[in-house]
Amino acid sequence: MKIVKNPTEAHLRDLYKWLKDEEIESGEGFFCNWNIIANSVSEDKLYIVELDSRAVALLVKWQFSSCFEIDILTVEPRYRGKGIGRHLATSLIDEAKKVNAEKISIQCMPTSSEAFWKSLGFIEDPDKLCERIRGVPMQDLHLEMRLCANEL
Numbered sequence: 001m002k003i004v005k006n007p008t009e010a011h012l013r014d015l016y017k018w019l020k021d022e023e024i025e026s027g028e029g030f031f032c033n034w035n036i037i038a039n040s041v042s043e044d045k046l047y048i049v050e051l052d053s054r055a056v057a058l059l060v061k062w063q064f065s066s067c068f069e070i071d072i073l074t075v076e077p078r079y080r081g082k083g084i085g086r087h088l089a090t091s092l093i094d095e096a097k098k099v100n101a102e103k104i105s106i107q108c109m110p111t112s113s114e115a116f117w118k119s120l121g122f123i124e125d126p127d128k129l130c131e132r133i134r135g136v137p138m139q140d141l142h143l144e145m146r147l148c149a150n151e152l
């Protein structure tokens, strides 16, 4: 298993196929975000995991100043639960630490992945948590990982 930061056309074809199949078979997944995924290649925002010469997972990141955001992370359904998502997310966390990023944010969608993110050390965005406790209706779950102790 290796992480590729400059995916090829062949990788994109792999992603397109399983994302489309996932949508057809389950009605779920990120095929509806295909344009974001395809456009992120030229902006160096797309990372994939290659396994047996195929792209089996993808991560789209954004970087605003010293803050990283994970826009999309998804693993091909039949490869889930094998440590691939953790490997890809950990690699981005390591990259963010290397450049002294302040934090990594994620809008946790679907929320079924909440336990996955929390197992990596993400916590609920304190500002959003306060709003939720005050009773402000919240549709989305915002998680984050603070990286610089000085910024806390």
Ligand SMILES: CC(C)(COP(=O)(O)OP(=O)(O)OC[C@H]1O[C@@H](n2cnc3c(N)ncnc32)[C@H](O)[C@@H]1OP(=O)(O)O)[C@@H](O)C(=O)NCCC(=O)NCCS
Binding pocket: 072, 073, 074, 075, 076, 079, 080, 081, 082, 083, 084, 085, 086, 087, 106, 107, 108, 109, 110, 112, 113, 114, 115, 116, 117, 119
């Ligand atoms: C969420 C997702 C990216 C995790 O990737 P994965 O390769 O299946 O996860 P891993 O095998 O690396 O699991 C890492 C840990 O998270 C846990 N985990 C993974 N998915 C989980 C889930 N849905 N619920 C609870 N725990 C989960 C695993 O048990 C594992 O814990 P462990 O290391 O203590 O054994 C993947 O399941 C996926 O693509 N899901 C659909 C899309 C999605 O929800 N993306 C997140 C968008 S915010």
